[in-house]
Amino acid sequence: MFRLIPLIAAALLSSGATHAADDVPALLKAADRWRLSNEAMQVETQVQVFNKDGSADKERRYTVFSQPGHKSLVMMRSPAEAGQKVLMLGDDFWLLMPSSQRPLRITPMQKLLGDASVGDIATLSWAEDYTGTLVGEEPCEQQTCVHLTLAASRKAASYQRIELWLGKQRHEPVKADLYVQSDKLAKQARFVLDKPQAPTTVTEMVLLDQLSTHKETHVRYLSRQNRSVPETWLNPMFLARNPSLE
Amino acid sequence: MRSLSWLPVAAAVLGCAALAQAEEAARPAVEWSGEVRSHLDPRSANGSGLLAEADRLSPGLAPAQRSGATLEAGVRGHGHGLSADLLLRTQRFEGGAHDDTARFNELYASGGLPGAPSWQFSAGKKIVAWDVGYGWRPNDVVEQEERRTLLSTTPEGRPLLQLEQFGAETAWSLVWANPTHLNTPRRGADESALALRYYRRDGAVDWHGFARFGEHTHASIGAAAAWVATESLELHGSWRFTQHADGWAMAPGIGNAVVTANPWQPARLGAASQWLVGLSWTNADQLSVLAEAWHDGTALPDSAWDAWNTRTRALAAAGALPGLPAPALAGIAGNLAWQATPWDAVNLRRDNLFMRLSWQHDAWQPALDLLYTPADAGRVVTASLAWQGDRLRIEAGWRRYGGPSGALLAQLPLRALGYLSGTWTF
Numbered sequence: 001m002f003r004l005i006p007l008i009a010a011a012l013l014s015s016g017a018t019h020a021a022d023d024v025p026a027l028l029k030a031a032d033r034w035r036l037s038n039e040a041m042q043v044e045t046q047v048q049v050f051n052k053d054g055s056a057d058k059e060r061r062y063t064v065f066s067q068p069g070h071k072s073l074v075m076m077r078s079p080a081e082a083g084q085k086v087l088m089l090g091d092d093f094w095l096l097m098p099s100s101q102r103p104l105r106i107t108p109m110q111k112l113l114g115d116a117s118v119g120d121i122a123t124l125s126w127a128e129d130y131t132g133t134l135v136g137e138e139p140c141e142q143q144t145c146v147h148l149t150l151a152a153s154r155k156a157a158s159y160q161r162i163e164l165w166l167g168k169q170r171h172e173p174v175k176a177d178l179y180v181q182s183d184k185l186a187k188q189a190r191f192v193l194d195k196p197q198a199p200t201t202v203t204e205m206v207l208l209d210q211l212s213t214h215k216e217t218h219v220r221y222l223s224r225q226n227r228s229v230p231e232t233w234l235n236p237m238f239l240a241r242n243p244s245l246e
Numbered sequence: 247m248r249s250l251s252w253l254p255v256a257a258a259v260l261g262c263a264a265l266a267q268a269e270e271a272a273r274p275a276v277e278w279s280g281e282v283r284s285h286l287d288p289r290s291a292n293g294s295g296l297l298a299e300a301d302r303l304s305p306g307l308a309p310a311q312r313s314g315a316t317l318e319a320g321v322r323g324h325g326h327g328l329s330a331d332l333l334l335r336t337q338r339f340e341g342g343a344h345d346d347t348a349r350f351n352e353l354y355a356s357g358g359l360p361g362a363p364s365w366q367f368s369a370g371k372k373i374v375a376w377d378v379g380y381g382w383r384p385n386d387v388v389e390q391e392e393r394r395t396l397l398s399t400t401p402e403g404r405p406l407l408q409l410e411q412f413g414a415e416t417a418w419s420l421v422w423a424n425p426t427h428l429n430t431p432r433r434g435a436d437e438s439a440l441a442l443r444y445y446r447r448d449g450a451v452d453w454h455g456f457a458r459f460g461e462h463t464h465a466s467i468g469a470a471a472a473w474v475a476t477e478s479l480e481l482h483g484s485w486r487f488t489q490h491a492d493g494w495a496m497a498p499g500i501g502n503a504v505v506t507a508n509p510w511q512p513a514r515l516g517a518a519s520q521w522l523v524g525l526s527w528t529n530a531d532q533l534s535v536l537a538e539a540w541h542d543g544t545a546l547p548d549s550a551w552d553a554w555n556t557r558t559r560a561l562a563a564a565g566a567l568p569g570l571p572a573p574a575l576a577g578i579a580g581n582l583a584w585q586a587t588p589w590d591a592v593n594l595r596r597d598n599l600f601m602r603l604s605w606q607h608d609a610w611q612p613a614l615d616l617l618y619t620p621a622d623a624g625r626v627v628t629a630s631l632a633w634q635g636d637r638l639r640i641e642a643g644w645r646r647y648g649g650p651s652g653a654l655l656a657q658l659p660l661r662a663l664g665y666l667s668g669t670w671t672f
Contacts, residue, residue, distance in 0.1 A: 058636040079637055079671035082279035083322065092450060092474065098322070099400045102375035105452050105472040107480050109528040155477065180530060181477070213608050232364055236452070237417035237445050241356065241366060242324045
């Protein structure tokens with residue numbers, strides 16, 4: 001049922017380009033729904049990193065509990081990171097390393113040190129975290145796109161500016177340029193849909209690093225389900241505990 | 247008597263496990279992870295410290311600083327309300343000595359109280375790590391983890407009973423550490439003690455309050471805060487006042503005399519305060535700086551170390567006198583070796599400065615850190631390099647102790663030590 005929501009939203013929003021241009025927040029909400037069907041979700045993501053020459057570099061798995069009010073809990077599932085957790089409450093972040101069992105307060109910059117920030121990208125909400133302005137219509141990826149410029153509405157957002165291109169008809173995300181605080185282009189993203197002819201959801205996000213490594217990161221959505229977690233899970237000191245995730 | 251003291255704890259663990267099992271009856275998942283690590287640990291002995299001098303006077307007296315090789319495996323799992331962290335380790339040292347270890351770093355039952363999910367319990371052997379510092383933590387009053395180890399390892403948890411309550415912005419934690427050591431004379435982290443932590447989140451600031459009552463060190467209170475001031479800068483501070491602390495004291499009236507028994511004895515010291523202030527800064531290029539300064543009022547004061555230095559020099563001078571018979575030399579050597587007794591402390595000097603510079607560049611992380619004791623200009627410099635692959639992690643590091651000849655850190659038995667480590671995770 002939730003897969004119909006993007007289509008319905010897109011149909012409503014694409015009733016006229018002029019209407020869409022006047023309602024950028026609704027455009028962003030529609031674009032969000034291609035990745036996130038609900039405010040409270042459990043998202044299983046697989047992250048594969050490839051070197052510049054195309055060889056495999058590493059693979060990571062994350063369970064992300066994305067909750068209303070800019071609250072997210074990222075649990076690392078790969079062997080190399082098993083037991084690590086990152087809690088994000090608005091602009092505040094905590095990290096737990098399993099060897100110490102001590103929740104550490106970290107800065108937004110420290111959050112970007114690990115690969116967990118990639119998991120964060122998977123669940124960031126354009127509609128909630130950014131304000132957008134319409135640039136115009138442009139050809140992109142063999143179709144006509146709506147080009148939006150997004151400015152972060154929270155200082156701790158991983159990317160302060162995003163240039164986002166949405167399909168004109170369905171408002172599905174097509175590609176994005178992600179800029180860090182210094183306004184340097186950090187990553188370029190493109191979005192892979194499930195069915196090219198009648199798409200219902202984004203299945204994969206491909207990020208190309210533009211800052212240093214020029215590696216390509218594939219963020220695959222393995223599963224998405226509605227899930228509200230207990231309030232206690234979002235207490236920083238609760239990170240040291242091991243609740244069952246089932 | 248001691249075996250009887252286990253009964254309530256064992257009953258509590260079993261009871262808690264049953265509670266957790268009931269709570270998670272519909273959750274069959276057991277999660278496992280682990281690692282195998284091998285490392286070489288080259289060591290270089292200090293040829294000019296007091297133990298070297300004692301060994302020169304009486305060969306074989308001081309333990310040799312042997313290089314070694316270690317193979318260890320760690321397996322962690324949790325499910326059905328139980329958590330475990332098992333360590334298996336075998337070590338081989340130069341000269342053929344070896345040491346084999348098998349232990350649980352953690353083994354405990356935990357879960358929520360039925361009908362009250364904000365209340366959580368734990369019972370068993372567990373790591374409970376508190377406080378906000380990195381180089382040292384005055385309020386890490388339960389685990390009392392060894393800090394600044396050369397190669398990071400999972401510490402061994404403490405036997406404890408824990409009850410916690412979590413709200414949206416606050417958390418309480420009450421711990422009975424080492425319940426089986428009640429009415430037994432244990433020192434430091436092994437002392438039976440009740441400990442309480444209160445946590446409150448206030449926007450960009452984390453506030454912590456601590457209280458502890460140890461069986462023989464009695465009461466202590468503390469507070470700590472961590473504040474993310476900007477997107478790059480975090481500031482933290484911690485303070486603790488204790489009625490008593492475990493430490494070392496020299497028998498009165500010894501002076502520089504050669505004696506027949508170790509003049510340094512364990513002692514319950516008087517009231518003392520401890521504090522730490524620090525900052526961590528990370529920029530967009532993933533360069534990080536950690537700087538901390540701390541004062542440990544439970545460490546021996548500078549005046550005591552001055553007397554220690556005077557006695558050490560006097561003993562060394564006595565050992566250098568010509569024509570001494572072998573028994574006299576052995577006596578002086580033994581007295582010199584006993585001078586190493588108070589080195590068994592978390593901080594040698596009361597005032598310490600620590601700085602660490604690290605850089606995360608793709609899979610590589612080089613780091614350089616310095617521990618400096620202003621009182622005698624002693625220093626410990628550590629350089630390390632780590633590479634993290636998909637499942638394989640390679641690490642190498644080198645640590646060197648130094649300073650003027652009178653500095654405590656320059657007199658430790660080791661001059662330098664290093665490691666080369668490979669870890670494979672599964």
